[in-house]
Amino acid sequence: MAATYYADPAEAESFAAALLRAGGGLPQDEAQLMAKCLVQADLRGVDTHGLARLQQYMTRVKDGLINPTPKLEFEEKTPVAAHLDGQNAFGFIVATKAMADAVRRAETYGIGIVTANHSNHFGMAATYVQQALEKGMISLVFTNSAKQMPPFGGVETLLGISPFAAGAPSENEVPFILDMAPSVVAKGKIRKAARRGESIPLGWAYDKDGKPTTDAEVALNGSMAPIGGPKGSGIAILMDIMSGVLGGAAFGGEVGDQYKETRPQNVGHTFIAIKPGTFVDPATFRERMDTLVQRVHNVRPAEGFDRVLFPGEPEYLLSVKRRREGLAFADAERKMFEQLQAEFGVKPLRLSETPLNLTNGQ
Ligand SMILES: NC(=O)c1ccc[n+]([C@@H]2O[C@H](COP(=O)([O-])OP(=O)(O)OC[C@H]3O[C@@H](n4cnc5c(N)ncnc54)[C@H](O)[C@@H]3O)[C@@H](O)[C@H]2O)c1
Known part of the structure; x- marks a missing residue:
């Protein structure tokens, strides 16, 4: 082992x-x-x-x-909305500062939204959801990324495997953290199968002509399959709209590939923070969230499952x-x-x- x-x-x-x-x-x-x-x-x-x-x-x-030493400055659009030019800094820095600003606006106005462009790969999308959860906020996180997936029905890659993340706080139960890429699996799983000379299940990836393949090597030179066909493809397009089209970053297949290309990525992100207390008493919201978690937990497990978990709970x-x-x-x-x-x-x-x-x- x-x-x-x-x-x-x-x-x-x-x-x-x-x-x-x-x-x-x-x-x-x-x-x-x-x-x-x-x-x-x-x-x-x-x-x-x-x-x-x-x-x-x-x-x-x-x-x-x-750029390891950017001088990041927010451009206020309205009291609830701002834009951040990431100046080609690490995505982690841009994203953390942008979510902090969205949360700050939500604390005063109930909602805060910050777009960012000229950024780079920001890692695990849940990081910024966790940041908002620490302040008791519901959040939505969007990013785009280099092309690896065709739009549904197409052959050439155009869309990123761009993770969508969302979160909501609870009181005593686990918080809701959904953090999901719109592809059936991460590309790393295909690389691993190729390294080991193993085949991959049908439905994970396509060959270079857009045909489903079980050959991991062929898949590496082809493209990734979206979850649920047009649905995953649609989510990937939404990520590109919210991250690239809206905030002035690259989009539609133009985000730089950090592994293959020697140019700035110009990744875009959008962060939305929502203060539950704007709508209901915050303690009531968290109690209602606890009830939801418990109801999910109480569902009888299907064959092959020990228990039913809430999104974010395995992690x-x-x-x-x-x-x-x-x-x-x-x-x-x-x-x-x-x-x-x-x-x-x-x-x-x-x-x-x-x-x-x-x-x-x-
Ligand atoms: N920055 C980027 O460009 C980029 C690109 C791709 C992926 N990623 C990151 O890679 C990570 C992995 O993404 P993924 O799509 O492979 O995630 P995944 O498929 O492992 O999980 C997706 C979601 O399903 C939930 N989940 C999984 N098993 C569950 C269960 N048994 N019960 C209830 N919920 C369950 C998880 O909590 C998670 O919210 C994410 O953190 C994502 O942000 C980043």
């Missing part, structure tokens, strides 16, 4: 921040903020969007494709485990951390081959 290496989340955050400062040229506050976003993804099991991406992010900075349960046992990394990540720490002279990240027993949490 492949080895797993465990790291204290707090130490992983310091490690990532030190690297982003030393190798990425980010100021201390921004390095800390981005490191926190990456650790949140690893805590929730979205390992494809956590520290595993550090090397690639550092390469983009080294190649001059990311929440994993984050509880990982706060205790540590973040889990594979051997490829251990090697990448060693290489980066040597290259940039930062304090090595302590990794354990057995689960940790952390009592302090994070």
